[in-house]
Amino acid sequence: MALSRILDRLGLHRPELRAWAMYDWANSAMVTVIMTAVFPPFFSAVAASNLTPQQATARFGIATTLCIVVVAVSAPLLGAIADFAGIKKRLLAIFMVFGASAVASMFLLRHGDWLAAAVLFACANIGATGSFVFYDALLPHIAKGQELDRVSTAGYALGYIGGGILLALNLMWITQPQWFGLPAGDGVTPAQATLPVRLSFLSVAIWWLGFSIPLFRRVSEPPRRLEPDEGIGQSALRVARARLRETFGELRQYRHAFVLLLAFLLYNDGINTIIRMATIYGAEIGVERDTMILAVMITQFVGVPFAFLFGLLSGALGAKRSILLGLFAYMGITVLGYFMTNATHFLMLAVLVGMVQGGTQALSRSLFASMIPSHKSGEFFGFFGVMERFGGSLGTGVMTALSLATGSSRNGILAIILFFVAGAFLLRKVDVAEGQRAARAADAHLHPATESNQQSVTEA
Secondary structure (H helix, E strand, O other): OHHHHHHHHHOOOOHHHHHHHHHHHHHHHHHHHHHHHOHHHHHHHHHOOOOOHHHHHHHHHHHHHHHHHHHHHHHHHHHHHHHHHOOHHHHHHHHHHHHHHHHHHHHHOOOOOHHHHHHHHHHHHHHHHHHHHHHHHHHHHHOOOOHHHHHHHHHHHHHHHHHHHHHHHHHHHHHOHHHHOOOOOOOOOHHHHOHHHHHHHHHHHHHHHHOOHHHHHHOOOOOOEEOOOOOOOOEHHHHHHHHHHHHHHOOOOOHHHHHHHHHHHHHHHHHHHHHHHHHHHHHHOOOOHHHHHHHHHHHHHHHHHHHHHHHHHHHHHOHHHHHHHHHHHHHHHHHHHHOOOOHHHHHHHHHHHHHHHHHHHHHHHHHHHOOOOHHHHHHHHHHHHHHHHHOOHHHHHHHHHHHHHHOOOHHHHHHOHHHHHHHHHHHOOOOHHHHHHHHHHHHOOOEEOOOOOOOOOEOO
16 A cells, blocks of 8 residues: 555556656666767777867767757657557657667777767667657656656656666676676777677667567557548548648647747757767766766766656646756756866766756656647657757757867857756746646547557558
8 A cells, every 4th residue: 555655656656657657767778878878988989089089079969960850850740640640659669679779780889980880879869769759749648637747757767767777787897897707808809898888789779679568568559539620541641741730830829838849949958968968078078988987877876866856846836847946956067067177076967967857857748748739749749859859959069069169168068058048038938827728628629530540541
């Protein structure tokens, strides 16, 4: 009985909620190991060993930006197709397998393979971020009302745990390869020296695929709900295009959700720039690889209780005020990052980031989910995915440009504070209650599809 009450407070009180949150556990290994902790230093020290540190940072930034653009361009249309055709889980699986295959292929990288490494990193990012569009779109179908904040933050908390556990295992065999029977010592070849790191890439692909299974077994595909002028036999692509045009025309009806999207674009750009560029920036100022990996682990495990805490905090303050609190913390973190000069500073900032990162992003997801019509969740989370994945592209672009222009990324770090200030300013203008009323009114006039969700739709 006590366990049931705990699970209810955490947002994990039903099997489908736990299964949905497990995809955060699965995918976060990709985020922690590939996007954040292990691959960026590997790219700089191994794949781009024939480039200067500044050139490596610039090429890594370009690869990051290009993959974001691909997802941003395709996500809204694919989201609308997923809504009409009832294939959110299928598209999630396609992107997941594509991304995991790219990660597994990183095992083959060698010294100087910076172009292949950049391409694989871009493909892995496309797979991960594309899958999250459809994963997020499932949230308003499995959780309702006040459940949304708790379920969303629970997903982030489990993501921190899952990503942190695999990163800890990776760290052990990277720093102590002899414990696992891996080559170690002075006589190893360059390929043997990088084997522990490359095995960590392979472990991410296996982890990602394996822990995704509960979602596909326990979470049902949401029922298709059609607009009055739509029929099941229509072309999915044609209907998706029509829905997108309609949504653009109706943005005034969902004005507060749209303002939230713009605010999220700005402040999440600052958050993702810190996530994506922290370790490669650390390498530039001389922080050791193992210290950077430890910092990411600290962020992961500090993030677990604080993600849950933000879920509870939203019950007292509301999601909007809780997000604003996180953004003010990020402004301080950015200023401290400018003055960072050594490993101790890096670890201290990791603690501070872990306190606010997951809760801020999780509550943004749940707040948006509460302000959109559920029958268009794929489409709207396609737009959310655009904003989420463009998040980091502007900041990364700023850091890349300043790095090339000045020979250091330090000034780019300080410039990131502008994204938090502008995002907070727009977020304050969002009327949450009015946005939620508009979303519920839009759902009220729909009719359910009369055929099975598994029925094929007419191809374009």
